[in-house]
Amino acid sequence: DQQVKQNSPSLSVQEGRISILNCDYTNSMFDYFLWYKKYPAEGPTFLISISSIKDKNEDGRFTVFLNKSAKHLSLHIVPSQPGDSAVYFCAASSYNAGNMLTFGGGTRLMVKP
Amino acid sequence: DTGVSQDPRHKITKRGQNVTFRCDPISEHNRLYWYRQTLGQGPEFLTYFQNEAQLEKSRLLSDRFSAERPKGSFSTLEIQRTEQGDSAMYLCASVRGSQETQYFGPGTRLLVL
Numbered sequence: 001d002q003q004v005k006q007n008s009p010s011l012s013v014q015e016g017r018i019s020i021l022n023c024d025y026t027n028s029m030f031d032y033f034l035w036y037k038k039y040p041a042e043g044p045t046f047l048i049s050i051s052s053i054k055d056k057n058e059d060g061r062f063t064v065f066l067n068k069s070a071k072h073l074s075l076h077i078v079p080s081q082p083g084d085s086a087v088y089f090c091a092a093s094s095y096n097a098g099n100m101l102t103f104g105g106g107t108r109l110m111v112k113p
Numbered sequence: 114d115t116g117v118s119q120d121p122r123h124k125i126t127k128r129g130q131n132v133t134f135r136c137d138p139i140s141e142h143n144r145l146y147w148y149r150q151t152l153g154q155g156p157e158f159l160t161y162f163q164n165e166a167q168l169e170k171s172r173l174l175s176d177r178f179s180a181e182r183p184k185g186s187f188s189t190l191e192i193q194r195t196e197q198g199d200s201a202m203y204l205c206a207s208v209r210g211s212q213e214t215q216y217f218g219p220g221t222r223l224l225v226l
Contacts, residue, residue: 004155032213043117043204043217044156051213089155098169099213100146101206103155 003027004092006104013111019077021107023090026071030092034101035064035075038087047088048075080111115139117207117218125224126195133191134221138207145188146215147180148204149173156204162188195225 004025013019031052036044050057050064063076091101118137138145148156160170164185182188206215
């Protein structure tokens with residue numbers, strides 16, 4: 001039972017345009033959501049997070065949107081840069097369940113110059 | 114902060130051997146998590162510690178796996194009688210206090226021949 005899903009295994013975007021990565025979850029107990037970026041042979045690098053009491057959080061070029069009723073979150077990267085090319089994972093946690101992270105399967109983003 | 118460190122970065126072993134991995138969390142981070150990532154998948158939770166207490170273990174953590182955090186600082190993850198299915202990236206993450214963002218180390222890549 002996959003509680004966090006990223007339905008697009010890959011996404012290709014032109015440099016300077018917007019990248020939109022999507023994530024769906026099923027567990028309504030999740031109250032904190034995060035996006036991580038990962039390069040091969042490295043650990044995940046934290047990008048941005050959002051609490052369930054908010055619907056938007058912004059940090060520079062990265063914005064995360066949360067739609068609780070739809071159990072959907074998205075990461076927007078504007079403008080996209082070639083250095084953004086990596087695998088992006090969304091993750092969710094519940095404070096009452098020890099905050100262990102449940103990850104989606106990842107989306108490989110390729111930003112073309 | 115010097116970041117989460119893991120040792121070794123790579124380990125190749127023969128089936129049936131025991132292996133031990135070490136994780137040093139960010140200083141003053143009282144919670145430490147272990148995850149496992151196989152090719153093409155997102156990381157999966159294994160276990161976590163609050164200080165020296167192991168508070169949760171995933172059903173993925175079979176009897177051949179044991180984790181310790183004896184002094185509430187570094188942690189070790191041991192796999193006994195390794196199997197080829199244990200081949201994966203083992204990731205460690207740490208969190209400070211009541212915060213919710215987990216910061217990951219570079220991981221230990223295990224290959225069981």
